[in-house]
Amino acid sequence: MLWYTWGLLALSFGVVAENGLNGWLRYAPLPDELRQHASSLPSRAVIVALNETETSPVYVAGKELQAGLKGVLGYTLSLSHNLNLSASTNSSAIILVGTLAAYNLSVKHNVSTLAADGFWLNVKGGQVTILGQNERGALYGAFEYLSMIAQGDFSDVDLVSSPSAPIRWVNEWDNLDGTIERGYAGASIFFRNGAVVEDLTRAAQYARLLASIRINGIVLNNVNANATLLTAENMDGLGRIADAMRPYGVQVGISLNFASPQTLGGLATFDPLDPSVVGWWTDKTAQLYQRIPDFAGYLVKANSEGQPGPLTYNRTLADGANLFARAVLPHGGVVMFRAFVYNNHLDPSDWKADRANAAVDFFQHLDGHFLDNVVVQIKYGPIDFQVREPPSPLFAHLPHTNAAIELQISQEYLGQQSHLVYLAPLWKSILDFDLCVDGQPSLVRSILSGARFGRKLSGYAGVVNVGTNPNWLGSHMAMSNLFAFGHLAWDPTQNPQTLLETWTRLTFSLSPTVLSTVTSISMASWPAYENYTGNLGMQTLTDILYTHFGPNPASHDNNGWGQWTRADSTFIGMDRTVSNGTGFAGQYPPDIAAQFEAPATTPDELLLWFHHVPYTHRLRGDGKTVIQHLYDAHYAGAQTAQGFLAAWAALRDDDGGAAGAGAIDAERFDDVLFQLTYQAGHALVWRDAIAGFYHNLSWIADEHGRVGYHPHRIEAENMVLRGYVAVGVTPAVTASNGTAIVVADGGVRGEAVAVLDGVASGVYDIAIGYFDVFGGRAHYGAFINDEPLVEWIGDLEDRLGHVFSTKLDGHSATRVTVKGVGIERGDVLKVIGIADGGERAPLDYVAVLPAGVVD
Template sequence: MRILFFLASLGIVAAENGLDGWLRYASLSCTGQCRSKLPANIVVLNATETSPIYIAGSELQIGLKSIYGSHAEITWGKCKASSSVVVGTVEQYRETCGSLSGIPELEEDGFWLSTQGDKVRILGSNDRGALYGAFEYLSMLAQGNFSAVAYASNPSAPIRWVNQWDNMDGSIERGYGGPSIFFKDGAIVEDLSRVKQYGRLLASVRINAVVINNVNANATLLTPENLKGLGRIADVFRPYGVKIGISLNFASPETLGGLDTYDPLDTSVIDWWSSVTEQLYQNVPDMAGYLVKADSEGEPGPAVYNRTLSQGANLFAKALQPYGGIVMFRAFVYNQLNESNWDADRAKAAVDFFKPLDGEFEENVVVQIKFGPIDFQVREPTSPLFANLFNTSSAIELEVTQEYLGQQSHLVYLPPLWKTVLDFDLRVDHKPSLVRDIITGKRFNRKLGGSAAVVNVGTNTTWLGSHLSMSNLYGYGRLAWNAADDPEAILQDWIRLTFGLDPTVLKTLTQLSMESWPAYENYSGNLGIQTLTDILYTHYGPNPQSQDGNGWGQWTRADSTSIGMDRTVSNGTGYSGQYPDEIAAIYEDISTTPDDLLLWFHHVNYTHRLHSGKTIIQHFYDAHYSGAESAQSFLTQWESLKGKVDEERYNHIRHRLDYQTGHSIVWRDAINNFYHNLSGIPDTSKRVGHHPWRIEAENMNLDGYKVYTVSPFETASGSIAIVTASNDTVGTATTKVDFPSGTYDLAVNYYDLYGGKSHWELYLNNHQIGEWAGNSEDVLSHTPSIYLDGHSAMRIKFRGVMVQKGDVLKIVGKPDGVEPAPLDYVAFLPQGVVD
């Protein structure tokens, strides 16, 4: 039972920049009975400064002081009778404090937490487990929870890793939160203070290893100087129970080692990797292991020498075995395909490559499988590879990095998406086979397994570029520990720890976050068609046509009459047959395939009716409008919290949600316009292509501006925008307002390109309503664009403007750099009208 003493002042707190994440230890009031429950002493049963138990003691002291203003003395290795919190391992407790009954068997990294009686006991199976238990206790205190509890908590899997995509030059592939905290200019940074803070965050959610460099690895990480640097990073992480691993470039023996081959069966290659591994362990004695991407997306691999993927993986596995290291070998292997071949299907690649090798991998190899068969899409079916490796350990690969999912400029809370896969029952041999039981090794009796997440933390104080995106990192850690946990309960713990205990804040942020993934799915891509983003450029804004006509295999096969991939055995690619019989039968039959995956498995006419009764095309129209409408509500809900969240974070989040309201409309219109144009089928609600409150920029009187045809066409209203006649010409667009007199919100859609910071001014009757700059590359987190397209399209809104019919609207655009002050349209929005 949760016991809350209320606790927190509801006044404004000091501005916060996000650096502490959910470990803020915000001050709460505590008097009377509450005060009596606070321990006066902290007994630490390991005084070694590099031990996680030592860190646990320090963290407890800091937390108690910060949250409740209570100073607790730390004593080392000597039990006190009462009013204390004791932290150590079970074995240390029995040696120091005597026997203790009632503690269940703990697995590696597990802990037992008891707040019953006159002392708090936090006991781990090992030092790391004790630290986890200390963070658990502090999480309770920070949420005002003084419940009397006694329970054990054990990890569901031994592998709980994160994968950084940091490059040696300090950039981060798909990085939306600033440069690397690990690398700069080809070397490891000198100042590792941010690495220490990151280790603290990871430990608090029980992550036990971090691969610090990009899977598209640079072999220079293995130079002697950088090996020493890896040792420094490991030293910083070690007290937090976090081991480091590294990604390897398969061709390193040739590119770095000077050999004329990197054949995994060549003795010189084997010897070279054995030597490198020995040197690594000399610098990092507890290194977790290697992550390998091979024969994938241009990365070198064993196929160059006609060797199998298992032979490639085993090369590293054998080198690691003397040291207890693990090879995480990515299953993200596929070839370029010919779309004209109806049988071609990238989704089949993982099973095709890896199923024949089941049982050929060394015991310390774990095949790391993306949750779906394509690439972190907004919705995919569970990868069938999980059901096809019976004799090989596996781990699920998730993505905290919102690569295809709004790149941290859109709020998308991801644990509900992950749970659709973790809870999916693959029914192997007609027996319960939940994915979460497969990856933990329980279903197929494997000793290894677990999860890895791509995480793009950077030097930005928000870590990920957005305060709200941190819920995904927190949620990943919680689910990696216990995949059966509820995403909403996890979220609410994160909210209380990050924003405090105000019930209105809790309710509002819960609603916002839980609605965010369904909303994004609705306005980006639904019915299993994938995220209809540009897959050839930034992976951010809408570009449905980019999905087809290339060799990447993320196809929709859309034409003027039909859409979707036929992945059936009877008439399509045969992908559905990769699932166990019960699941294959569901997906093979169009009548039993869930609507939210229909276009993943079946090619149908736009007029095909869903189980809902709607046609495919009408569902598209309706869903995209519904998703954008939900996004508009996010801003309104957040604004209701003004005064309940510190101003710095309030304004930061407000700016992003305001941006999302506009970009969701860009998405809505682009997708609807594209399929309306392709199919020729009208929207029964007469919304698509009908915007009575808009004034198109190209229809205004232009001076210094010229008309510009946007590509892709659907990312501009009417396919046309305006740009300044040259990069040093100021443009003016004017028109008379023909709307009824009244109060309007004025929404201006424009394009914000990388490489310049244009300036715009908006006037009514020569009275300035507002001004803005094209500086999104400085204030938002997504990958910017150098084109007028769905990535650079955005909207700014000026609220509550009094307008008289016949007023003169004028926009002045001043170009900068390569950015020609582009404009798309102006919308005059009466109260309650979204556009």
Template sequence: MRLSVIPIWLAFIFLLTDIRAEDGSAAWLRYAPPPNAHQLQQYVPNKIAILNGTVTSPVFSAGKELKQGIESILHRNNATSITSHLSRTDIIIVGTLDQFTKAYGNIGSETKLEGDSFWLKYDTSLKNVYIIGADQRGALYGVFEYLRLLALGSDVSKLNVVRAPMGPIRWVNQWDNMGGDITREYGGDSIFFSNGNISQNLTRAGQFARILSSIGINSCVVNNVNANATLLSSSNIQGLARIADVFRPWGVQLSISIDFAAPQDFGGLSTYDPVDPTVVSWWDSKVKELYTAIPDMGGFLIKADSEGQAGPAQYNRTLAQGANIFADALAPFNGIVMYRAFVYNQLNESDMKADRANAAVQFFQPFDGQFRDNVVVQIKNGPIDFQVREPTSPLFGVLQKTNVAMEVEVAQEYLGQQCHLVYLPPLWKLTLDFDLQVDNKPSKVRDIISGKRFNRALGGMAAVTNVGLNSTWLGSHLAMSNLYGYGRLAWDADSSSEEIIQDWIRLTFGHDQKVIQVIQDMSMQSWPAYENYSGNLGIQTLTDILYTHFGPNPQTADGNGWGQWTRTDKYGLGMDRSVSTGTGFSGQYPPKVAKMYETFETTPDELALWFHHLNYTHKLHSGKTVIQHFYDAHYEGAQTAANFVSMWKSLDGKIDAERFEDVLERQVYQAGHSIVWRDSIVNYFYNWSGIPDTHGRVGHHPYRIEAESMKLEGYAPYKVSPFEAASNFTAITVNNTVGTATATLKYPDGVYDVAVQYYDLYGGTSHYEIYLNNNSVGSFYSNTTMGHTPSVYLDGISATRHTFHSVNIKSGDTLRIVGTPDGNDPAPLDYVAILPPGILD
């Protein structure tokens, strides 16, 4: 399609549209006009015919969505009509294949439509657009795809495609609790629950279903996998039915997590043994009650025998027996059991053969082929727990007679909790594209979970999400690229990370080429950067695994039974997972993959410490030693995070002010917190190894003034634990009503940035004011509004910074910081950095 020049007045309208204030609630469904909107007009009819659409059906929703979308994208101002008149020309026809065939005849033997697929075509002779689904949901997906193409400004004049999903399982698992909170509550309170019941106002839930449908998601588990059995009360079942009612027009099935012990904890039985006849009868009755209220319920998600959750092991029953009791109850209603493979026991760290990574295969392999046909084993992409990098779970290649789905995490629990930009599709693609070479045949994970490789009927993907009442849904505008990316990959695992992010940017922020390029560059650099400053070479994310899962605390990885060990000592670190000398994990893979991971010589550097315990001085394939790689990577990662701030600032005026300022706040925070990460990790391993950084950076900070070295009044030194969470291991806290820290500056005259490193503790809002020669430079409160899990300690979670830019300083000036504590926050200070322009502390 040839593009003509856009009139200046029309371009101005598009510009105004792109920069209007937005709160993020529209997500990628803004339906803003593309630059070539006027050219698309001729290929988009003004009339829409909806076939077989009752008012609560997905087809009816498709027609309304199509009208709304077209009018917004093409600036038609209520000029598109929905009609029941089935004209033969100049009309958009939306419906199922059966209804289309009755009304218009066969679409052609070469076009085959099955489960949720759709056909899009522009008929050049009749000037018709056909959006035909294999079923009602397929028709709705077709409408969303058509609107996506229009909003992207794609050429729709030659449109003739059939789109089918990779697999039938495309679920999201919410972490909502019945009290109304959400575990890892970065996006606000629950859109489903309040005070132990289903919320009265479910408007937001219906809007979420629309967003899910737009990316092809067909089921939403509305409650936490650590389920509350009272969800199964009759009153709450009726409440769940109300959620299903607002989901149904968007083709999203409601599903729920269930408490394995519910027959006993809630039902009053003396047991929850899955083979006990009274338990079987109880579940049969409860499932019938659920399906009477919700005839199209998707099924159950089950977390059992893991992290304190009840399961079949209590009665020495197998995992298959535990899953099959639910499968049998659900089968008459076409319900599905999603049974999580996240099953493991606490381990003895002194046992050098113990390995949590072995658990999934050890627990599930013996029962391959014993699960019912409506059971899907839900396997995390890696064998531990959503780390920044893990090898592909070998369980995908082991369960050849069992339906499987790949579980990923949109919620960023270990990956910055939506306060750090981490675009995750490139990470997920590593697993989807990994070839396990089962029986020496091509065995990519995407072909296994689709059912293609082992000829299984059910399979697909599931994502852990924590959408809440925040207008941005996830608590961060940029984090929404992960939800969008998940949907795209769950539908088509062959999609590229670059294509996905480009489309998301255009749909979310508009078509300005600089905006697209900058956000794409930031996004594609973000996961490698986070890996660099949080945990690399396969050592996992060195976060606090015992508390918040947010900030750095490498000490928590070892010395406990959770099995996320680094086995750090004074000589080296890393898990020996070889068959010959280690835990044997590498032997869980098919022979070709196992051979690659068995020795360091053939293991890629990025997984070196996952599979091998290496000395700090061991040379990697890159030529660097392990310890120098750690030093370099952490400094490089922090530098990249710092660069994100200037990159984002370059978009000032090209993005509406509300979203621009919100993202800027988060990028500034990430830049500061990445330094906390960097220093914590390099100091920790320098302390263990005693090996200096060849570039002289670690432990050498010429621009810092340690708070404890300043003249203190009302402040007192405080030894921080873990030690690496503070510069020089020490901070200061106010021991009275107010504290003052004073220093004489000995830097050359010039313009500097003044970075105040402090701790933002939960339970109080301290106030800080900075003076230079008794003149106020500025002030701030310790009330970071980010959604990450907070801390009540001085640690790597609460550590952060506030920077005053372009401060004129002369040698001999007096710097004074006044801290006023509040509640549980004693106005802690770590250090002040006096930074020349362009210098990263």
């Protein structure tokens, strides 16, 4: 009997186990067949770094080159800091890294056009020259060169590279108590128990990763900020973080609580125009800059989701932003002011109410009122990091205001790193969108570069939320999103697939098989997730009132949050037209507004974002009705997720290794296999919940008869139960037949038994649907004729990082599958559950699946 459980055995791949700590900076030894091409770089070359100060990014670049070449090629190269190159070495080969100013380079190769942070990389024969416009740029150039070498690329290059925008920051949502809002990878690496942690090793390691993808700033704390961050002790701690990250050119900034002068400072007000408030912020800012001379600046969330702000005093949002801008201006700082301002108590009975209108409503009349060191930080879409949104129209309304785009690397609504979703294609669809401002080409990325409106301060902010998990994001595959974000912020014209391929070679292997596998499943992951969650523009149908993870389409409507689908028994979708709806379509420039005003010209993938249509409305693309497309997409997406698991599992060769003679170590191979196994099961929960919900709402049958039809399942409540009792599940569509079983109150052990007299003898896969809730680690065992089949523990909270539920619902629903089970007609299948704490060993169903049937 061949069987498989959650607890995978370690595989012997013949390579050193890795935990993901180094990300794409592994500097793995090149295979011999590639290393022989390194002859153009003599093993006796000398590295010359034109700065001997250990906290300098140029010094760090020299050390990084030394370590990287040692790891990749096995070269032990000497490192010099002597500006007199002729005296520094007798070697004919030099790897030089420094700034243009330090080298006194004569103008050539268009190097004079380098922007701040830009670099020139010249490789010719045994000579390598890496020069930055500043020290940060020199470090970026060193990482670029090492990326080439690590991929076996020893070609001559003459590369001049400058960033598309000066602001390339990450936003961490860390709380002072060590928790992280929307963090799925453990506790904060910065804060614990109300203060900055003592050991900042991980902060320095993180700065190294950020520098390698050309990120130059980090906001350390949650936008829902705690005012006590500004105590003297905590500001000292912030100084220590800045010291740890400075050698990598990463400047630190912080989020502010607008009411701090009152809650922390004891003032009677936090009115941004009150002189005492102005003085308080001026003083606090000066104290920060005394500790951190290169402090990046502030990020402010105001008058949103209960946060305080200037509107409390009938001041404008510009008044609030400019308060901080004046405080940091003498020190060269920047204020990032979030445009995420909206009313979360909307009246759902008001047909004209629309949360999507909020950003333009609040900010368009303030264009030109912000000081020049203020940047309005705009979420990429009008709602909140959904799987599909049109670009925020606010980008078109601020020609006289600096703007940055806010992207979310942390997968809040998109599987929370327990689902593989490669986000770069989503971001690229936004960055390449032409808003046609004033009838002229106006790509979002050209607005962000400052080119379209002539702005000098603009850029990118990515919400990341790394944690203490060794692989930073709780998922090896999710790191591709951080990698892609940094590179797209530097150059948004880059191809997401090309970036993914580079990340794969650096992170996993140069094996063509591994490259093909990771590329194919990652590039398919966003469309698949969209298909099995929420498509046609009706947003990700996750539970917006609870954990933002599993399915609950009913949670979207009839509340004040405004993430509505307006679904009833006949119609679905928001009417955002000017003619009859909320008017949101009219916030776009005329050419785009006209396109979105009519269903006939709105792209299918955004149809339900802009239009309230019957379920029977036929799509332009495939001619299907909306409801049939919804059914088909959810089944297709879930099927694609099964393919991810199969493709990754196929990398394991007959000897227990990975394709390409040990191309991936066992630890990371098993980690990814485990997560893809979980995703394959949870995608089915999504499929059944969403398809079932809209089937029950519309009463329109699936043309293929799939919805609600599970001929291979045995419902747990229909088995012979001992110690188990049936309970309803809410929402009902997240359980098979709306019902589960749990160990009875006061009990510890339950049994569910079924005689397989309706199953023909043969080989089957056994899938057991259950719920893994937060609050215990129940034990389970399944048996055929009292012979052990599989044993497992409800411990996903220890193995996955998403927000867990204390309830039986779409967040906790999951399943375990046993492959290749030999069954004779009449065999007895028994599942035993041992309750633990609040987890009452809940079971949903058992499916006896013929070969190749997923259920």
